[in-house]
Amino acid sequence: MTSREPDPAERHHILLNPILLTGKRFYITVGVLLVFVIWGAYAYSLQWRYGLGVTGLNQPVSWGFYITNFVFFIGISHAGTLISAILRISQAEWRRPITRMAEVITVMVLFIGAANILVDLGRPDRMLNILWYGRYQSPLLWDVTSINAYLTASVLYLYIPMIPDIAILRDRIRGMWHWFYRVLALGWTGTPKQQQVLNRAIAIMAVLVIPIAISVHTVVSFVFSMTLQPMWHSTIFGPYFVVGAIFSGIAALLISMALLRKLYRLENYLLPIHFNYLGMLLLIMSLLWFYFTFAEYLTGFYGNEPEEMKVFWAKFSGEYALYFWTMVICNFVIPVIVLCRRKTHTILRVVIASATVIIGMWLERFIIIVPTLVNPRLEVSSAVYIPTWIEWGELAGSFALFILLYVLFTKFFPIISIWEIEEGEQVGLKEVEKRIRSYMPQNI
């Protein structure tokens, strides 16, 4: 980590380029993203002024796009946990170029998820009432606590492994930003004791982050399963949502990997093998997701409860059939077809599968929320939910803001962990050899 020939920062200079140089393409990207963010902000300003009536929500469909977005974005946050924490704990060496990208997704997307809930409130000026008058009996408070814990843990889990890389930047950059990196580097000089502290802290965080992450999406699912509504009041929701979250998280990670590889010329770091392995994980999650979905719908269908069946048929063959079957195709059919043969995992195919999964998982949240609300137990008149441009604008703004925050992050910190790559090359190989030797028969 200190002076070895050649200097790691020199060898990996391509990882520092985005921070040291800024080209025209960056400004164009930021410009385009800002357009969508401004669309979303303008749409929200109208909603602030005139009330939630500017959306397509009504009686009884009182939740729609905003809650869908909330669940969807919080779901994507599981990208970081799975890759960083689980792969770190299982000592999978192929995680090294990917961990930081994944962790950044988690941190940024949690803000977007929380923002969507605030946008959904009828009285956002009273949001502090949750602090003054909160009730822990309500699943929304479980959400608040859990997401706060996850955000704190994720920021820590992003920051701590970044310290050696911040030190590299501190040593290379002069001027105003030098102080910024110097404060954050916490005096890192690469001594063995510091390395030990760092490794221990990362190990603790990796173990801690996993249960927190699982609790986050479980309590998000409890917002629905703790009510008595048909096809919401189901015990499978906790694990179902967690599986869906990990699924959509891997897809989001794959897309961001592919984009960053292209834009920042990381072809030597993000190799086809990384896409291959993550593609396998995506396939596994797709099969798992299908298993949960199948179990859920078969149980409802077999029980044949009239109110549940109204919702069931609305999804299967009624007004939501198009979205339901698109979801199944996007989440199961296409990924399985594209990914089932490991040898054919090109980067393009994996990215195509990921893109369809993103669409499919957004549709999945929508299909869970709206058809149940459209078919209440005591039906007075037929309900229809047609989202307005305000809600579309807010969706576009959410995606754009997330990507913007991500892009801004890459301008300040290296998106691939330089010291972990170095560690992999110098120490990892020997460790893996030792480990594999220990699996083999001994003393024969």
Added chain:
Amino acid sequence: MGNDTGPHKKDLDPSQKKRTMHLWGMVIDLDKCTGCQACVIACKAENNIPFVGQGQAEKGRDIKWMEIITETHGEYPKMKTRFIPRPCLHCDDPPCTKVCPVHATYRNPEGIVAQVYSRCIGCRFCMAACPYTAKYFNWNHFKIPKVMRRYNPDVSVRPKGVVEKCTFCHHRLMKAKDRAAYEVREFRPEEYIPACVESCPSQAMYFGDLKDSKSEVAKLAGSPRGFRLLEDLGTKPKVIYLSEGEKHDLP
């Protein structure tokens, strides 16, 4: 909601429990209900419920604390329509109060499920949780047209972005209790009657103290014709319906 600003410590004062606690409930005789909707209109007039206008009503934003559910049975020419007036059922185990994040809806000791407009943040979780869809949201700043603008001074007007619902005309209860206190006498349960019950032309609705075994409501609640909506969900609603008699000839 008049003087009521939310759950208070004094509501749980043990000395108050020794006084007779009422349990307000309603009985609706479906054999007498003609579906005339006088109760719907009386409720709207009494509770300053805004006119959302035709455009908004077509989008499904109409606020009707008391609503008539129509069920048609059979096929032409042997059709029968059933009219079921549905106010808030003021459950004894309300699913809506469980999920409110800010104590903006709660069940008071006399059995009325109350709404605190000034604290509601408009998350609409209670709306999603209510199996009877008895809660309504102020999607815009709805107004009453000038020509009709005769507000009832006892009922607060709700701002946009908060949830509201039937309150069993709780302000009338407060007024009756105040009047009794002013006239230094006992409050009599017969003095408290919601607007819908009062307005029903066929006298199909009864209201009173379910705990008072001598009241008409308590007696009718035990009738063999009595049933509650979605009873198997365990919400313990306090609106009891009396099903139609043999002459009603439902298929």
Added chain:
Amino acid sequence: MRMKHIQTREEKIVFGFQLTLLASFVLAVGGIIVWIVHLIRLSHELQDIPSISIGISIVAIPVFLVLLGVFNYVFWGMLLHQE
């Protein structure tokens, strides 16, 4: 322990900023704990099932304290072992 690396004024300012970072994290976690305790007291006062609040606090408060602990460990571990 060994703080002799903080000699110059410039190093003192940097250390000041770093301490501010730590202090704001401590305040944030402290604030969250105060808030959770406030909610426990509120639910007890209104007799609204305080057991749930207590149960959640038994899990949540230690989690936040552990996170604070880890940050402290890293913070002082980095700054005090610079040679």
